[in-house]
Amino acid sequence: MAIKVLVYDDNEALRTSIGALIESEDDLEMAAAMPNAETVETDLEQLRPDVVLMDIDMPVVDGVAAVKRIRQVSPQLPVIMLTIFDDTDNIFNAICAGASGYLLKQHVTEELPGAVRTVLAGGAPMTGSVAKKVLAMVPKAASPEQETSNLTDKETAILQLLVKGYSYKMMAAELGVTIDTVRFHIKKIYDKLHVHSAAGAVSRAIRDKLV
Structure with missing residues (x-):
């Protein structure tokens, strides 16, 4: 059975690109792609994703707030932050909110499929530069x-x-x-x-x- 991935990102072009990337992988399937996380609890109940990809900077409900809401209803669901930001505050806030991993959008093509599989295997995938900042x-x-x-x-x-x-x-x-x-x-x-x-x-x- 394919891994169902639910995406939240307000950039329509990027949502389309991520969707094409996910669908190109035999073991991955796009559950849905949403422009914001306002209905995140309902989305999880209806779509039953295996992994969530969450942008940080979104209108209505930002990614960190959305992760906190996800953790209230689904403590174990893997959530990978997907963003252009690699500053310390965003990284720390996302991880403390309950994020399972943190990828930079410029590395999506080469890192995303592996990150989805890694997080389901119990890992905490992070772009290399992010991992260094976490340790620093x-x-x-x-x-x-x-x-x-x-x-x-x-x-x-x-x-x-x-x-x-x-x-x-x-x-x-x-x-x-x-x-x-x-x-x-x-x-x-x-x-x-x-x-x-x-x-x-x-x-x-x-x-x-x-x-």
Whole structure:
């Protein structure tokens, strides 16, 4: 069964381009393309997407607000931010709102199909320049009252790879372990950080300077 992708972007030409890109992939299917996220809760109920692509700068309801609304009704649904902005504030706000990944529009053609598959595999896909900024802003975003996470060295290593956008398969290859071992450690990380998703773990890692 094809992966259903729901797109929100106020640029009609870009919506058309993304739709053509998605439909060119055998395992992807366009659920719908919306100019804004005003009806996001209804859209999710009616269209049942597997992944959402969300522009940040939209009229009526902006992307960060839309992600927050999605998390109220669907905590686990992968949401990838798709935007021209790579400034620190937008990145941090999107991730803290519950975004699962962050891609720049200029890299859509080469990165989007893989990012959709990666996010469904448990990864947090990010354009390379965005991932660097995420890591660079960790000290600035650290809470002065951060809690100790009690992560082991292995769990910390996996969390760092999660922040970089690695999929479970990529983590396993990087660390020389099985995918089941990665899943075991990811579950432990979620339990210790009191989160339920890769996006939540990345948000805690950034906020509390865990990596």
